[in-house]
């Protein structure tokens with residue numbers, strides 16, 4: 001039975017007035033705490049947090065609020081817990097719930113995490129705290145790894161994605177008594193889908209309790225979202241009153257001192273290197289360092305620069321530099337948690353994968369560049385871009401919170417205090433800035449009928465829905481009624497690939513193309529999002545290497561070649577040699593091999609028979625058209641390309657193998673933006689294939705023009721017959737008019753002149769659209785390959801930026 005002191009006290013007191021008073025007092029306290037939190041977020045930290053000097057389990061701030069938390073869970077349907085980073089939300093709350101009896105009669109406490117690394121590491125920690133073996137009372141479930149016991153597991157940590165998958169099998173989530181949705185501030189699409197689904201589920205399963213926790217969320221909007229009265233539409237009776245309560249918990253365990261730059265830095269990677277070296281070389285600064293950069297590219301640049309700048313081998317031996325990003329295999333990611341010899345110091349160079357939830361116990365220093373890479377969908381142009389943008393104050397607070405978990409910490413923010421104040425308070429949720437097609441596909445698979453009525457914390461605009469639905473319809477993933485098609489929609493969900501890649505892979509199994517073996521490779525390589533070559537090299541060097549391995553048909557066939565050559569080598573040593581010779585990124589290629597293996601297993605499970613078109617390159621390129629027909633562009637006289645769909649001007653990426661021969665027509669799978677829009681992974685395409693394979697999307701302008709012309713002649717002839725008599729009479733009256741009319745008669749109707757122009761324009765259009773052999777108008781290589789930006793960046797990785805300009809704030 002659940003017994004709470006807090007609750008007992010309330011129930012034991014028979015005087016209603018006193019009860020009300022207590023409740024009022026409690027609410028006053030909550031108000032005060034909320035006010036303090038708001039101030040904190042708006043102003044930013046001012047040189048350190050409040051906290052304890054000594055670490056002790058009992059002193060985790062959450063400990064003092066145990067009864068309050070349990071009281072709220074018992075009395076409210078949803079509890080939003082707002083507490084500082086490191087205060088004990090993730091590790092302690094589930095344990096309290098177990099103690100209070102929420103994990104009896106076969107029920108479990110489920111805790112969702114935004115990332116795999118967090119789910120696994122926290123589950124291990126809690127198992128350790130509870131003195132049990134991981135996988136028994138405490139377990140975890142992440143993609144490709146389920147470490148739980150159906151009978152024994154009381155607390156199950158899992159990723160948002162796994163919890164969503166579970167809803168497919170258990171739509172009411174009946175195995176859980178409480179679900180804790182942790183660290184939701186990043187607001188990934190999965191988090192938003194999960195919150196929307198939970199809202200629906202609770203209407204049918206009101207016993208399911210929710211705990212939503214974070215250090216940095218807009219608690220009110222979440223609380224309001226989950227507060228509702230469920231009315232039976234037949235009887236109009238309230239069948240469940242789903243209440244919601246916010247709980248603000250103050251205090252943190254250890255202080256974190258925040259430092260800002262005195263002057264802005266031009267290159268944050270170089271600055272991060274400088275700051276890290278300074279920490280390492282200051283004798284009284286002991287402890288590990290965690291650095292936040294935006295992606296694999298920058299992480300590798302950082303590691304290279306810092307390694308080059310170590311003076312002697314002695315210093316090198318005392319350091320362990322570990323990259324951490326989502327593209328790394330999980331075993332490599334987990335390396336950051338492994339303890340080292342006491343004389344070895346860890347430098348962890350990470351993306352925002354380490355931003356929230358996790359505790360890397362030795363980390364004392366955080367260096368925050370205050371940038372991250374996000375997916376941003378340009379609705380106007382219809383391109384999805386990966387952009388490097390400043391993070392929000394809330395994210396910066398999370399990052400600082402990775403220090404000060406087991407002792408006092410320091411966080412170095414690589415911007416001035418004035419710049420920091422200008423950051424947004426919260427990040428834009430992914431659902432408001434991405435292409436919605438994957439989201440729609442996901443919730444359709446979960447049985448949601450009307451996607452636009454699916455309740456979300458924040459709704460994307462109608463235009464975004466319309467564009468995504470249009471795209472899915474063109475790809476034949478949904479039908480006219482917006483239902484998933486049997487032929488494609490229902491099947492591609494199982495691949496767990498981006499929508500177009502899913503369509504590409506599925507279509508490649510058709511006899512027309514017969515190239516699924518090659519497409520399994522290509523989809524794995526395209527999932528690397530361009531991280532195939534080692535980033536330390538300039539585009540010209542990469543292009544040189546690509547030419548050695550590549551195929552003239554384009555980058556897609558080249559990617560397949562690279563994979564096959566790499567996979568052919570069995571030893572890691574041989575693979576490393578191959579990668580060194582060709583400037584390839586071995587980590588990425590190992591990842592591609594893994595994705596490829598997973599896809600092969602999946603198609604086998606689905607009973608699809610893999611076919612092979614080794615010599616049929618055309619088959620592979622034709623299959624590409626069936627998924628990427630919206631990404632076709634034609635060469636312009638100045639060497640740029642014009643996208644057929646939206647007429648946007650695009651350029652070949654400087655590393656594209658097609659920079660050699662600039663074909664008239666190309667198809668691309670990705671656009672990246674730096675100074676201009678560049679097509680990355682591009683292949684030559686025959687425009688006839690567009691009409692043949694995507695005739696629902698394209699029509700032959702020549703036919704249309706001919707039809708129109710023919711139609712107009714018939715109309716005009718009829719007009720002439722009708723007006724013949726009248727015109728003859730007019731002619732008799734006025735000879736000039738008559739001459740004009742004669743001319744008109746030959747080319748009837750008075751729009752003929754303009755029509756002529758139109759025809760002229762039209763024929764140009766035909767040439768632009770479908771004529772393949774336009775007179776060669778190849779641009780000068782100089783124009784196309786002068787990508788100053790990349791060269792500049794290369795120069796900037798040059799550790800000479802001035803002096804120590806870091807200051808401590810008040």
Ligand SMILES: Nc1ncnc2c1ncn2[C@@H]1O[C@H](COP(=O)(O)OP(=O)(O)OP(=O)(O)O)[C@@H](O)[C@H]1O
Nearest residue numbers: 085086087088089090091092125357359361405406
């Ligand atoms: N793996 C670990 N090793 C050492 N200490 C740990 C570990 N995991 C947690 N702790 C301790 O437990 C404390 C609470 O961690 P917990 O993850 O529960 O905090 P949290 O409030 O959920 O933080 P966040 O908001 O950052 O996710 C940490 O500050 C740290 O002191």
